[in-house]
Amino acid sequence: xxxxxxxxxxxxxxxxxxxxxxxxxLAAQVADVLVDNHMxxxxxHGILRIPEYLQSIRDGEIxxxxxxxxxxxxxxxxxxxGNWALGQVTGLYAVDLAIAKAKRERVATVSVVQAAHTxxxxxxxxxxxxxxxxxFMFIGTVDRPMTAPYGGAAAVLGTNPVAxxxxxxxxxPVTLDIATSAIAAGKVKVAKAKxxxxxEGTITDKHGRPSTNPQDFxxxxxxxxxxxxxxxxxxxxxxxxxxxxxxxxxxxxxxxxSGIFIxxxxxxxxxPKADYAPxxxxxxxxxxxxxxxxxxxxxxxxxxxEAQMRSLRTREGIPIPDDxxxxxxxxxxxxxxxLGSVIA
Amino acid sequence: xxxxxxxxxxxxxxxxxxxxxxxxxLAAQVADVLVDNHMxxxxxHGILRIPEYLQSIRDGEIxxxxxxxxxxxxxxxxxxxGNWALGQVTGLYAVDLAIAKAKRERVATVSVVQAAHTxxxxxxxxxxxxxxxxxFMFIGTVDRPMTAPYGGAAAVLGTNPVAxxxxxxxxxPVTLDIATSAIAAGKVKVAKAKxxxxxEGTITDKHGRPSTNPQDFxxxxxxxxxxxxxxxxxxxxxxxxxxxxxxxxxxxxxxxxSGIFIxxxxxxxxxPKADYAPxxxxxxxxxxxxxxxxxxxxxxxxxxxEAQMRSLRTREGIPIPDDxxxxxxxxxxxxxxxLGSVIA
Numbered sequence: 001x002x003x004x005x006x007x008x009x010x011x012x013x014x015x016x017x018x019x020x021x022x023x024x025x026l027a028a029q030v031a032d033v034l035v036d037n038h039m040x041x042x043x044x045h046g047i048l049r050i051p052e053y054l055q056s057i058r059d060g061e062i063x064x065x066x067x068x069x070x071x072x073x074x075x076x077x078x079x080x081x082g083n084w085a086l087g088q089v090t091g092l093y094a095v096d097l098a099i100a101k102a103k104r105e106r107v108a109t110v111s112v113v114q115a116a117h118t119x120x121x122x123x124x125x126x127x128x129x130x131x132x133x134x135x136f137m138f139i140g141t142v143d144r145p146m147t148a149p150y151g152g153a154a155a156v157l158g159t160n161p162v163a164x165x166x167x168x169x170x171x172x173p174v175t176l177d178i179a180t181s182a183i184a185a186g187k188v189k190v191a192k193a194k195x196x197x198x199x200e201g202t203i204t205d206k207h208g209r210p211s212t213n214p215q216d217f218x219x220x221x222x223x224x225x226x227x228x229x230x231x232x233x234x235x236x237x238x239x240x241x242x243x244x245x246x247x248x249x250x251x252x253x254x255x256x257x258s259g260i261f262i263x264x265x266x267x268x269x270x271x272p273k274a275d276y277a278p279x280x281x282x283x284x285x286x287x288x289x290x291x292x293x294x295x296x297x298x299x300x301x302x303x304x305x306e307a308q309m310r311s312l313r314t315r316e317g318i319p320i321p322d323d324x325x326x327x328x329x330x331x332x333x334x335x336x337x338x339l340g341s342v343i344a
Numbered sequence: 345x346x347x348x349x350x351x352x353x354x355x356x357x358x359x360x361x362x363x364x365x366x367x368x369x370l371a372a373q374v375a376d377v378l379v380d381n382h383m384x385x386x387x388x389h390g391i392l393r394i395p396e397y398l399q400s401i402r403d404g405e406i407x408x409x410x411x412x413x414x415x416x417x418x419x420x421x422x423x424x425x426g427n428w429a430l431g432q433v434t435g436l437y438a439v440d441l442a443i444a445k446a447k448r449e450r451v452a453t454v455s456v457v458q459a460a461h462t463x464x465x466x467x468x469x470x471x472x473x474x475x476x477x478x479x480f481m482f483i484g485t486v487d488r489p490m491t492a493p494y495g496g497a498a499a500v501l502g503t504n505p506v507a508x509x510x511x512x513x514x515x516x517p518v519t520l521d522i523a524t525s526a527i528a529a530g531k532v533k534v535a536k537a538k539x540x541x542x543x544e545g546t547i548t549d550k551h552g553r554p555s556t557n558p559q560d561f562x563x564x565x566x567x568x569x570x571x572x573x574x575x576x577x578x579x580x581x582x583x584x585x586x587x588x589x590x591x592x593x594x595x596x597x598x599x600x601x602s603g604i605f606i607x608x609x610x611x612x613x614x615x616p617k618a619d620y621a622p623x624x625x626x627x628x629x630x631x632x633x634x635x636x637x638x639x640x641x642x643x644x645x646x647x648x649x650e651a652q653m654r655s656l657r658t659r660e661g662i663p664i665p666d667d668x669x670x671x672x673x674x675x676x677x678x679x680x681x682x683l684g685s686v687i688a
Contacts (some may be wrong), residue, residue, distance in 0.1 A: 074450060074613070075449075076420065076449055076450045076451040077450050077451060077613055077614065079614070105419075105420055105449070105451075106418060106420045106421050106453070107420040107421060107449075107451045107452060107453050107607065108451060109450070109451050109609050109614075111614060134585070134589065136480075148634065148637070149631050149634050149643045150643075150644075151636055151637050151639075151640035151642075151643055151644065152631075152634035152635065152636060152637055152640070152643040153634065153635045153636065153637045153638075154634040154635060156630055156631050156633075156634050157631075164581050166581065166584050166585070166589065174580060174581070174584055175577075176574075176577035176578060176580075176581050178574040178577065178578075182571075200544065201545075204637065207637070207638060208635075208636070208637025208638060208640075209637065209638055226571045226572075226574050226575075227526075227570045227571025227572075227574065227575055228570075228571075230520075230522045230570050230571065230575070231570075231571055231574070232646070233520035233522065233646035234520060234522075236518060236520075236631065236645060236646050237508050237510065237518070237520050237646070239627060239631075240510050240518055240624060240627060241478070241510070243623070243627055244620060244623035244624040244626075244627045245478065245510065245611060245614055245615070245620065245624075246614055246615065247614070247615040247619060247620075247623065249623055249626075250615075250619065250623075263451075263480075263607060263609070265453050265607065267589060269418070269421055270421065270423070270453075270455060270589055270590055270591070271589070271590065271591040271594075275591060275594065276588060276589065276591075279587070279588035279591065279593055279594075280584060280588040280589075282588075282593075283583060283584060283587055283588045286500055287493050287496075287500050287501075287580065287583075289500075290492065290493050290496035290497065290498040290500050291496065291497045291498060291552075292495055292496060292497065292552070293492070293495050293496055293497045293548065293551070293552025293553065294497075294551060294552060294553055295495075296495035296496070296552075298495075299493045299494075299495055299496040300494075300495065301580060302576070302577035302580050302581070
């Protein structure tokens with residue numbers, strides 16, 4: 001299993017996207033986001049995705065040379081089209097625009113249509129928090145739904161992720177980044193391969209009956225929203241904000257619907273950082289001081305596991321499973337790049 | 345069990361708050377909100393609360409003559425103090441301010457400090473949706489925490505509610521309004537009285553071990569966040585937004601912390617209503633078309649159960665349990681009002 005530094009993995013990833021036709025600046029942006037996801041410990045949104053992105057480029061679903069642009073704009077709002085650019089490029093563009101508007105007007109919203117897969121939302125919202133901007137991000141529009149509504153027996157929702165990052169002058173941002181489905185489809189397949197039961201409340205069979213047997217999902221069942229009707233309601237909110245509200249369906253493309261809704265507030269506009277920093281530190285310390293329940297080592301605040309992993313991987317590098325590395329090497333070869341020569 | 349019309353119950357409720365010292369306009373506001381909660385079917389946030397509010401007035405924790413005011417303001421933001429006015433008065437004031445700012449600047453945020461108990465948040469966010477404004481509302485600052493953090497064995501969080509209402513030109517707003525605790529403390533006591541087990545994932549015993557036995561909560565246990573670490577993260581977000589971010593702790597009063605964080609987006613600024621209405625209708629119809637799972641009559645969209653109850657109670661009136669009516673009658677008498685004479 002190769003272990004790479006953040007720098008080396010970023011260089012290698014950028015080289016692949018350049019070979020796939022992306023200009024150097026866009027390839028670098030994608031590489032930064034994918035490798036940031038590894039640094040946060042979310043390898044499922046890292047270079048593992050490269051083969052599917054290259055396939056999407058071949059299929060014309062992602063346009064590697066495309067750049068997002070503003071369709072309509074006011075001082076506090078913007079409607080952006082991703083132009084089916086690489087999704088990470090679109091995410092960064094929209095987020096940087098929202099940050100800039102929030103810095104000028106204190107509050108801003110940015111809507112994005114025609115966006116390709118952006119991956120882990122916290123990679124974008126944490127970027128805002130690092131600049132003292134509170135950011136909310138919702139995605140809820142997909143073509144291949146796998147999640148049933150609460151009380152329903154058919155898939156109509158995606159994983160509909162929601163992220164919020166809050167600036168923390170004293171450390172890592174306070175970050176929520178969740179799928180509103182109770183489990184990822186990939187994890188159901190892993191449980192099936194290991195002959196393990198799933199946690200309760202994660203899937204139903206094809207009739208909509210709750211199940212813990214992975215085979216029931218594979219036989220035509222559905223993912224459940226997390227937390228019953230509450231997570232379901234949040235999934236619908238994400239769906240409407242990033243869809244009907246912003247007009248995602250009015251901008252068709254290679255996929256029928258693909259919207260992002262972003263809301264940003266300049267934390268510095270609400271109170272001076274000198275007052276905010278100690279108040280937040282006191283809040284987090286109060287939560288951290290709670291003794292762990294049996295089976296837990298410590299109470300973590302949201303975003304803390306990712307910060308710990310970032311620290312570890314900065315010291316020790318990013319381990320890449322052999323099968324992932326083999327798949328990425330093959331994907332690189334498919335666009336004419338010898339990955340070994342880039343790394344060596 | 346008396347059954348009252350919305351109008352009669354509103355008149356009676358307003359009379360009680362006038363008798364308790366509130367000016368007529370403020371008493372009417374509180375009555376409107378409390379009775380609206382009954383109309384939505386959330387009787388737990390209706391006149392049942394009157395005895396505790398009158399006690400808070402006697403204790404000096406609520407000032408019935410007080411009015412909220414703006415402490416600081418820009419075009420897109422405001423910091424409001426509730427001045428420990430009746431919480432419903434403060435909620436309406438802050439929400440109307442956020443609506444007005446969103447209408448002018450398309451996007452706005454309003455922070456509230458020194459707020460008394462506001463009750464059900466959707467009573468406020470739905471008011472925004474009725475005026476074509478998307479509204480988010482977070483409360484996460486309380487003095488008597490009952491909810492443990494994920495993996496923790498002490499209470500440090502409140503019920504930390506989150507609400508979002510999205511305008512729906514074709515019907516009731518799409519509304520999420522949830523506590524981030526998995527269950528209300530009151531429901532644990534009801535289960536105990538009925539000798540019933542609780543759903544999994546709702547409480548822990550005093551050592552932080554998951555339990556379904558209501559007695560374990562009563563013996564010093566804790567509420568759990570809904571949906572495991574995801575609901576916990578949302579609870580912390582609500583805590584930070586309505587606390588450290590806005591400076592709730594810098595405005596002390598009869599309770600140490602009591603903040604509200606609101607943000608608002610003018611839906612009409614994002615796309616024309618003529619385009620939005622059919623797009624939203626199509627989204628909701630797609631979800632509603634999902635066949636019900638076993639044990640369910642139909643798939644509901646968020647806010648629909650409340651809209652159905654509103655329709656029912658408009659036709660048939662609001663039934664008030666005898667013990668609630670007796671308690672409210674006694675509370676009215678404590679401020680010198682014969683409730684029977686108001687209703688008759």
